[in-house]
Amino acid sequence: MEKPHFRAALLHPRYWPTWLLFAFWYLVAQLPYRWQLALGRGLGRLMLRLASRRRTIAERNLALCFPELSEEERAELLLRNFDSNGIALMETGMAWFRSSQWLRKRFTIEGLEHLRQPQERGQGVVLMAMHFTTLEIGAAFMAMCHKVDGMYRPHKNPVYDYMQRKGRERHGEDSEVYQRKDVRGMLRALKRGRSVWYAPDQDYGISHGVFAPLFGQPAATVTATSRFARLGRAQVVPYMVTRLEGGAGYRVVVYPPIKEIPSGDELRDAVLVNQFIEARLRENPSQYMWVHRRFKTRPEGAPDVYGEARKRKRRRKKRR
Template identity: 80%
Template sequence: MEKPHFRAALLHPRYWFTWTLFGIWYLVAQLPYRWQIAMGRTLGGLMLRFADDRRQIAERNLALCFPELSPVERVQLLQRNFASNGIALMEAGMAWFRSPRWLRRRFTIEGLEHLQEPQSQGQGVVLMAMHFTTLEMGAAFMSMSHSVDGMYRPHKNPVYDYMQRKGRERHSEESNVLQRKDVRGMLRALQRGRAVWYAPDQDYGIKQGVFAPLFGVPAATVTGTSRFARVGRAKVVPYTVTRLEDKGIYQVKVFPAIDEIPSGDEYQDAVQVNQFVEARMRENPSQYMWVHRRFKTRPEGEESFYPPRKKRRKKRKK
């Protein structure tokens, strides 16, 4: 995709409120780091109290994945997790609006050689990410450390879409953006030896996936990781980003390539992906995005784990 360009249409009055919110977000992002963390925690507490749907989803996920915890322990984990989700909103502002100099002081990175080595030999890399609440900061840190192409889903609000892309792409002029549905574009990038960001840890249905165990629960798991590695002749290299609040920094860790992928068996590859993801979730459960319906697709005959979505009322035409 071409780089985002400002258009006069984005100044239409119907977008003024969005611009105002971004102005406030920009100003908040300039506040001292610890102030923003405190604000994020407060926001997370409000979400826990008033976002009933998301709270119920997170509660169900934690019950499924951590049955060994007592009810009190799960409540405590839920509270920490919602605080982390609130902080994530602050972190998106930091990633998009703070200076590169400020951001560089906020992270350490280890294992970058695992990403560099295959590319030095002309081989592409599926940079396997996971949906932790540090996602936006992690994307910024990786882009500042290495040229990475990203998968992207356009936002319905064109102002938000423009600002999101500007914020994400400003850290590397060499990086390209690929629409999430642009499978051919991703394969071409991998075949050219590029590193492409890809997160396979959410439920995208079973049409392009298989049921593979996650915490012992059958979970719809996309087989894209396996196919991209096979057709793109690429290595699968995972990475994580951990928020170290007491130190005010983030730890980026790039892991060795998962050489077992592709194995020729997409189910076994999906099992490998889920085993790796589960291990990282167990290491840092409070910072994972449990508010998503990770187990929404069920095998035939199984009931949904989650309460039905509330239907939005349609506006009456005058």
């Protein structure tokens, strides 16, 4: 896709509230780092009280994935998770509005050789991300260390779409962006030896996936990871970004390639992907986006695990 360009139509009065939102977001992003963390935690506590549907989804996910924890332990984990969700909004502002120099002071990176070695051989890399709350700022960190092409889903609001793309692409030199449906573009990039960011850990239905276990639950898992690796002749290299305690910054870890992918068996590859993701979630459960309905697609005859959250959504639609 071509780089985002400003258009006069974005100044239409209907978009003024969005511009005001971004002006406020920009100002908040200029605050000292620890202040932003504190604001983020406060916002997370507010979300915990007001976002009842998302709270219900997160509670159900934690109950399914960590049945060994007591109710009190899961309640504490839920609280820390919403703190993390609030901080993620502050980190998005940091990623989009702070300078690369400011950001570079706040992270360390390990394992960058796992990205560089395949590309020295002319081999592409599927850079496997996961939906931790550090996703946005982590993508900025990676873009500053390595040329990474990204996946992109347009936003309905054109001003938000413009600012989102500008924010995401500002730290990466010579990076390209592909719409999520542009599979051919991604494959061409991989065959050219480029690194392409991809996150396979959300429920996109079963039409392009398989049920693979995650925390002992059947999870609809996209098979695109192994298909990209096979058709693009690429390696699958995971990475993870952890927010450190006490405002100490971030630790970025690039892991060795999952060499078993592609195995020729898409179910086996999906199992390997979920096993890796589950291991990372067990290491750092409080910073994952548990507010997403990871288990919304169910095998035939299996009960809906988010029934109460669905009822609340339907009630809100009826009021409208």
